[in-house]
Amino acid sequence: MPFTLATWNINSVRLREALVARLLSEEAPDVLCLQECKSPVEKIPTEQFKALGYTHMVARGQKGYNGVAILSKLPMQDAGDRDFASLGHARHVAGQLENGITIHNFYVPAGGDKPDRTINEKFGQKLDYLTEMRDWFHAEAPQKSILVGDLNIAPREDDVWNHKQLLKVVSHTPIEVDHLAQTQDAGGWVDVTRQDIPEGNLYSWWSYRSPDWDTADKGRRLDHIWATQDISNAAHGSRILRPVRGWEQPSDHAPVFASFDL
Template sequence: MPFTVCTWNINSVRLREGLVARLLEEEAPDILCLQECKSPVEKIPSFGALGYSHMIARGQKGYNGVAILSKTPIREVSALDHADLGHARHVSAQTEDGVVIHNYYVPAGGDVPDREVNEKFGQKLDYLTAMRDAFRAERPERSILVGDLNIAPREDDVWSHKQLLKVVSHTPVEVAQLGETQEAGAWVDVTRRNIPEGKLYSWWSYRAKDWDAADKGRRLDHIWASPDIAGAAHGSRVLRAARGWEKPSDHAPVFATFDL
């Protein structure tokens, strides 16, 4: 049976409850993974009335937070604290068909790409290292990894490769670290498998007066799959229009459908 997965950094699920509801009503993904919920789990709004009566989440007051919403029953598999940061940045769940969904919110890394002067950048690299080591220790099978990974790896994942080489999210060290993490799990970037060519973004800064016209975006939000099911993925897309909704997140939802 085909099912559709959506990932979205919502930038406060309570503040943008209405936008989540709109997405669920208009797009109706089978599973919605949210990042940067910025809420304790008990205060995350319920979307049961829209058919999403199953949720697995990890939360923090005002920061981080990840949640998996599903139309059908899911069971929690893990909630990993990579690099021992004490942050709510990961949760995974298994569907009734045995597919494991990993939902990640990788640290943004601050403004300066130097761990000697910027602790947050060091935390980001350490987090990715811990992810890599976890996948090396246990190679994922029948698994999907989604989330705000806070790195735009390809030259066409950013509006200007040359101008962003020294900007956090596109520096060579981050791209290399993400590549090692992806390789460790033999993960397939299904978005780029389905959309192999051309500029593709999922994030546009709030700082732009007209984000759409400026179009200085980055592809920070990803959907990966383990090799055994990656070939079943199709229909990948970014819902760019959601970036233009009223009081939006600075991220747009990313979708993929799997025929499994």
């Protein structure tokens, strides 16, 4: 069963309902994973999405913050969620397709501004969140699984616009990169995007603070698609839809796509 999957930090699904509908209409992925929905589940605007063929959804939400949702054209069952680091946040949900593939949708904490947990509680929460993800994957080795989401870390030197300048900036610090690598290794996850696009600068996020984000191009690859080794060879066609960052009233993230022949 071939299918195409996309992940996108939408930065309020209710505010950007029209952008989600446009992406679904123009690109028609079989599955769309959204992060930072900022909405209780019952207030996610599903009617327009259903009209476009996305009749299945699993989601976890809360008012004004966080929130993750998986929209699907394909039949999908709710496969649960976990509260990593006991934050009480809606940051993870899983759905299982009829072919047995489990899709994990994550919104890892951003970590605040200072990369020092002794003065910045949010940074400590981010590291703890990743540590508990790692420990879970060690304890329960994932199989036939895809992990997507805004992981809020750009791990490689060519995942950021300037490696040296960002070494002390949250999202690219060595300790975060190490924590993400341990999490990836624990589950035997393959970075599908970099499997398909192994070289060159690649970004999925550009700050709102840059008035001319496209020309400045000071981006970071914070959004990821991983697959377990038993299905990673079935992945192909990875791409980041950079033009979406330029749509009217956009999210500061662009959608990331991959296809799977399973």
